[in-house]
Amino acid sequence: SFVLTQPPSVSVAPGQTARITCGGNNIGGQSVHWYQQRPGQAPMLVVYDDSDRPSGIPERFSGSNSGNMATLTISRVEAGDEADYYCQVWASSSDQGVFGTGTKVTVL
Amino acid sequence: ELQLTESGGAVVQPGGSLRVSCAASGFNLNDHNMHWVRQAPGKGLEWVSLLSWDGGSTYYADSVKGRFTISRDTGKNSLYLQMNSLRIDDTAFYFCATHEDSYSAYDRSLDFWGPGTLVTVSS
Numbered sequence: 124s125f126v127l128t129q130p131p132s133v134s135v136a137p138g139q140t141a142r143i144t145c146g147g148n149n150i151g152g153q154s155v156h157w158y159q160q161r162p163g164q165a166p167m168l169v170v171y172d173d174s175d176r177p178s179g180i181p182e183r184f185s186g187s188n189s190g191n192m193a194t195l196t197i198s199r200v201e202a203g204d205e206a207d208y209y210c211q212v213w214a215s216s217s218d219q220g221v222f223g224t225g226t227k228v229t230v231l
Numbered sequence: 232e233l234q235l236t237e238s239g240g241a242v243v244q245p246g247g248s249l250r251v252s253c254a255a256s257g258f259n260l261n262d263h264n265m266h267w268v269r270q271a272p273g274k275g276l277e278w279v280s281l282l283s284w285d286g287g288s289t290y291y292a293d294s295v296k297g298r299f300t301i302s303r304d305t306g307k308n309s310l311y312l313q314m315n316s317l318r319i320d321d322t323a324f325y326f327c328a329t330h331e332d333s334y335s336a337y338d339r340s341l342d343f344w345g346p347g348t349l350v351t352v353s354s
Contacts, residue, residue: 153338154338154339154340156340156341158276160276165344165345165346165347166268166276166328166344167344168340168342171339171340171342172340207275209276211276211340211341213337213338215337215338218337219278219290219291219292219293220266220268220278220281220292221278222268222275222276222277223275225275
């Protein structure tokens with residue numbers, strides 16, 4: 124089955140840039156979506172179709188996808204960005220949804 | 232406004248059965264692909280199942296295939312997940328989720344989520 128691998132944790136100082144990677148075989152050929160999840164809450168979409176932002180999501184959140192790696196970039200990190208982040212695709216090869224392993228972002 | 236609300240979570244013994252529900256409001260569930268996603272306490276998200284908008288196709292994660300069944304009631308505008316032969320590792324919060332647009336492809340993002348319902352499998 125299709126596997127998406129993320130680093131377990133990323134630490135970043137306020138005002139700096141956090142980059143969260145999502146590795147998968149030829150992931151560049153698929154649409155990648157990113158979700159933010161705060162403790163005790165449902166996930167919330169922050170980037171869809173590799174690099175688009177839903178209404179209400181700050182421009183500080185951006186995404187890219189090429190080859191075997193997709194990346195979520197959070198610029199000018201704020202304390203409120205501290206959360207778990209997950210990438211997600213629909214694996215057409217198996218007709219199943221797939222989530223990445225998740226990354227905990229800690230703001231120092 | 233599009234809203235989803237899960238219910239039916241409970242404590243159930245290993246080998247038992249349970250049906251969780253997802254009530255939709257603000258949109259017609261019949262026009263949308265509907266997903267179930269679960270999250271074991273302290274763990275990551277796991278996709279569970281998809282029911283296509285036309286009701287003609289269902290898809291399942293390997294971990295639940297043959298044990299879980301996704302369905303809907305058009306009159307009640309509700310989605311269901313029937314879970315049989317439950318195991319300890321099925322313990323999780325179960326979320327329903329969908330894309331904003333009607334008649335979308337399966338690879339669209341999950342724009343709207345319910346708050347989840349907790350299923351605990353324990354003896």
